[in-house]
């Protein structure tokens with residue numbers, strides 16, 4: 001049970017979006033497992049002086065979300081949701097999750113920001129303006145002090161999740177960062193190098209045996 005001075009924060013998101021990574025980077029503590037207020041979902045709970053963070057298991061993509069709906073229904077009015085969405089699937093995740101939390105209050109943390117092309121912050125600004133939500137992009141594997149501050153500040157004044165706003169299904173500007181194979185200058189060189197490293201183990205035995213074959217031919 002949370003102490004009366006503690007606020008409850010529910011972390012909600014799709015599977016493998018970095019919820020657990022985020023919470024452990026945020027408060028660096030070990031959790032205990034318990035069912036959240038009689039719901040069927042077993043959650044990891046983290047306690048700090050001011051907060052009780054509930055880390056829910058990830059919603060499976062395209063799955064029945066009833067258990068999550070039940071969990072969300074247990075939240076009281078003044079309690080808060082951290083919606084965790086993966087930057088590489090942000091529009092898709094928000095479209096699926098926002099209807100679940102409409103009417104509740106909270107913030108959005110966008111993980112996997114390190115996988116996004118630099119200079120795409122404008123999308124976040126537009127979405128923040130249109131939704132009225134605070135959206136904080138982070139690399140949860142390497143959470144900066146500024147990210148921590150932004151998250152805790154945003155948690156003090158969470159906004160209501162919109163009833164009607166959803167981002168467009170795909171947003172061309174929120175693109176994954178190109179891999180080094182897609183690099184315009186060096187991509188082709190990397191591809192050849194990769195090909196050679198793959199071919200080398202195959203070609204060495206061939207070279208060895210063909211050398212033996214040819215030397216055998218010369219002897220006879």
Ligand SMILES: Nc1nc2c(ncn2[C@@H]2O[C@H](COP(=O)(O)OP(=O)(O)OP(=O)(O)O)[C@@H](O)[C@H]2O)c(=O)[nH]1
Pocket residue numbers: 013014015016017018019020021022056057058059111112113114115138139140141
């Ligand atoms: N590159 C990158 N990797 C991340 C980030 N956040 C999490 N990961 C990695 O993604 C994987 C899944 O992270 P978790 O924290 O277990 O994800 P989760 O949402 O708790 O997963 P479930 O509880 O199974 O739904 C781990 O290997 C993390 O290290 C991020 O911002 N950037």
Ligand SMILES: [Mg+2]
Pocket residue numbers: 019020021055056057058
């Ligand atoms: Mg987890």
